[in-house]
Amino acid sequence: MAITRVSETISARSEKNVSKQQHTIQGRVTDENGEPLVGVTIALKGASIATSTGMDGAYTLVVSVQQGVLVFDYMGFATQEISIEGKSEINIVLKEQPSDLDEVVVVGYGTQRKSDLTGAVASVEEKDFNKGPLISADQLIQGKVSGVQMLNNSGQPGGASTVRIRGNSAVTGSGQPLYVVDGVALDGRTSRPNQSGGIGTSPAGNPLSFINPTDIASIQVLKDASATAIYGSRAAYGVVLITTKRGQEGAVKVDVSSSGGVANIMRNIDILNGNQYRDALNKYGFTTGDYGDDVDALGTILRTAYNQNHNLSLSGGNADNKYRASFGYQDQQGIVQKTSFKRYSGAFNGNFKMLESKKLGLDVNLLASQNRENIAPVVTDAGANGSLIGQALAWNPTRPLRNADGSLAIEQGNIINPLAMLEAYDDRANVTNILTSLSPFYKFNDWLEYRMLLSVNYSKGERRSSTRSFINIQSIQADPENDFAGGYASVANNELITKQLTHTLSFNKKITTDLNLNAVIGYEYMDFMNRGTDMNARGFGDIPVDYTDIMQATAPGNRNINSFHDPTTQLQSYFGRATFNFKERYLLTATVRVDGSTKFGENNRYGTFPSFATAWNVKNEGFMAHTDWLSELKLRAGWGKTGNQEFPSGSSQRRYSIGFGGGEQTRPINNNENTDLRWQSDEQINIGADFGFFNRRLSGTLDFFHKKTTDLLFPQTPQYPASPDASITWINLPGEVINKGIELNLNGIIIENDNVSWDLGGNVTFVKNSVQNLGESEIIRTGSLSGQGLSDVTVQVVQNGYPLFAFVTREYLGLDEEGFSRFTDEGFVFHHVGNPNPRVLLGVSTGIDYKRFSFSANFNGVIGQDIYNNTANAVLPISNLGSRNIAGELMSQGNLESPANPIAASSRYIENGSYLKLANATLNYRIGDVGASIKNLGVFLNGQNIFVITKYKGFDPEVNVNKSVNSVPSAGIDNVTYPTARTFNIGVNFSL
16 A cells, blocks of 8 residues: 555656646747738657647647747748747747749740749759869759760860750751850850861860859750740750859858869770780780880879869949959869860959939949860871870880880881870960950839840960971971971961840730739840961971971971951841740740841741740649649640751852962862751750659659751762862751650659758650651761771761661671681671660769768769770771780680781770769868858868769760761760869868
8 A cells, every 4th residue: 555655646746747847839820911821830849749720820839848949830931940938929920932933043035933934944053063173064064954965075174075955966066055154145166276286186175164163153954945946046956054143232252262182094994014915925926026014104194183273252232233253263184294274264243223213224244264275185086196095005015115215215107105295295275265245224114124235255266286306207207318307386376256236125014913924025136256377387307496486497388377267157136935824823935036147048048936835833723722742743845946057157158268279379169059058947846744742852854855857957068070169068958857755853852850951863864866758868977987997987877767877887796716807798788786876864963961061972874875986996906916005805805816807897896885973972061150250161072083884995985076077977986085084172162
């Protein structure tokens, strides 16, 4: 009994203590208009106690503590936290917070709410960019957008990239999208001259490298014709809108970022070392070719490269006058010795409102930069002499690069010492770019605005390249017997100027209670100018000065002077777009642009490019009101036409080249007239859906597209026999290029609480490419190969029934018993043996935040692309044995190949180019404020090109060397490219 009474006493005391600790809180939650909010979640922070508001917005919550914080959470409204200490009633007003659907997205000549979009538009904000000291804007979104394939064509810092949106359809030109920076449409070319010391054609530079990526706030990719048609004749390959950072209201804010890093080669090609080479010589019974050393020639010309990147910006202002100014310096060494990229950049923008009414305003933008490059002797069309990377790969690994006395080992013939090539070659390019615009505007009222944009994009490029006389390259090496002093030099200057004048009138107003109209009409005039000069000379001799400074020191007969001035291209356009929104549910967008261009024949100067699209916001229907698990559901469908005028200026006109020969002035015809030349047309259908679940914890887009390209622009060469004055004639080919596919983009928030958040996103695109209705007899050849034994050899075609640039060559069947290649049909019949267009594009991104730490990573890749390994074919064949190096796999295959096996193009060198690359990863630690001056201090560690998973045997499956023929591009050919670098950087950023 005593025990029972004691227990009862303890129980009574416990109940009394619990009752004393319980705390009841009640109240009401309303919006800013005083209306009750139903279903608001009220939770005690850090505990599992929660409730929700009823129909009248009221709530009651019993907690077991006297202190704590209540969290009020409701979709579409800003979350609020209120302390409960000393309170028994808490009434609160929640403020609306725009959702992702209310986000304003930049579109052509204006902005729209994300929820009002009817086309396929992908938006990538600064927080989602790839991180690190990247050189060009396109690298910021690599792997981030479905339907977009981005390839870095070369590891050379500042090298060009290939960007394809929804497949490849360019039979001529680059097939690159139109880039628009702050409303200014870029020319798409670079003024860097294409000279290269007399050794071949060097890879192009990146036309976007003048923009400091640190100055970019967002990038929008317009993919379907509904989104791109407002850019008309220049939108066939998609449109990329780049928006730079603006000034923010408030006191002067200074942002600083600084980083440095190191880089090494990401991946090597398997070749023999000295001992393996000796084993190969012995296995084949060679008695010569062993010089007794073990040399890594490629490693000798490579280095650990260093980079630094520093940026400073100032911004501030008030509601009427805001500004931002920035300055940047980037110095990135290349992993090949003597190569580098430096950029000095500055930017300014101001947004000013005038008059007492503040209806008159002016936007000012300026982007200025100078790029300085030191370029490697790596060319796209290397012959028997090769270029630097090929020379290093093929160097006999048993032979020293230097003689016993320390001098460079140079012999007669076409075996080039790569270390000597580095010593002999010098190539420097300076490109200055200024993009400036003035945009006055007048707001008549809240719904009607007039704006003018006047811009000039000026680019001037100079390139000086030379090759010294001691290098054993034919036509460059000194030849005393024939009284030739040797050496080569060239100096070239190019100038690009684009002018743009745009007038727009924008309208955004509710016409009735249920109908809103967002519209824009406009007029635009653009003027493109491209001109340049170059001079080259031979026969300088061994004199200790830069050849480019003494061009006059050569014989007059050894000098050449060239200049050009393209016919000025003018583009006059009228355009309009209207988006009708009925009851926030039903959307209709109609767009039309009429372009007139001097590029086209007199009979087809103007082209019309219309588009129509519709969307249904299903989630906003009344019958979806109680589907709390569904945050968004919008169905979209659109059709439209766009065009392409990416071909030489004056192509519809009869044009001459003026020169000198045979003692008199000459005027050969280089382009015949075609008054009927018309636009290349792209017609596209898009059907898509935008969706979100569980308060957008899972969201994404799904799109089906079908793009048909017709009236293909093509430079037709004369048939033989031809008249003496015959030249090319630009025509519109019959036939179509079809790209069709499915895009899926998913983003999920895996974890989200006070300490940890984890998001995971991915995109996949399935695309099929084909050429149709071209005509059975029409075959266009391209994809030239380079190297000894491969002169005038092509491996790609544009042909009816095949993918664009399909590989068509001999079908390899292996080696016979004597070690010679076997081919289907004895090699006399060529077969379709590969496709350079990937079937699947992949991108995966993830980000994790834990307290002050954050980590992000981005993967990209492709499935189903084939690559022609011209390097293995021409640079490392078995026939090299005894004089040069060979591919390592040649000694590991079961049946040894005969050294007498002829070099021949075949499917033997077509490899699986599928890959998955960890292209970018960043670990960041937020220190926070330090003292009274330093704000938001953070440090980060970043890696680029960290690893790649692939079966391809070259340096990198992300490659696309320009192997065009007669202006017809190629795809998926690798030819001794500049190797890709793996880079690690450490940096700091903060504000003052």
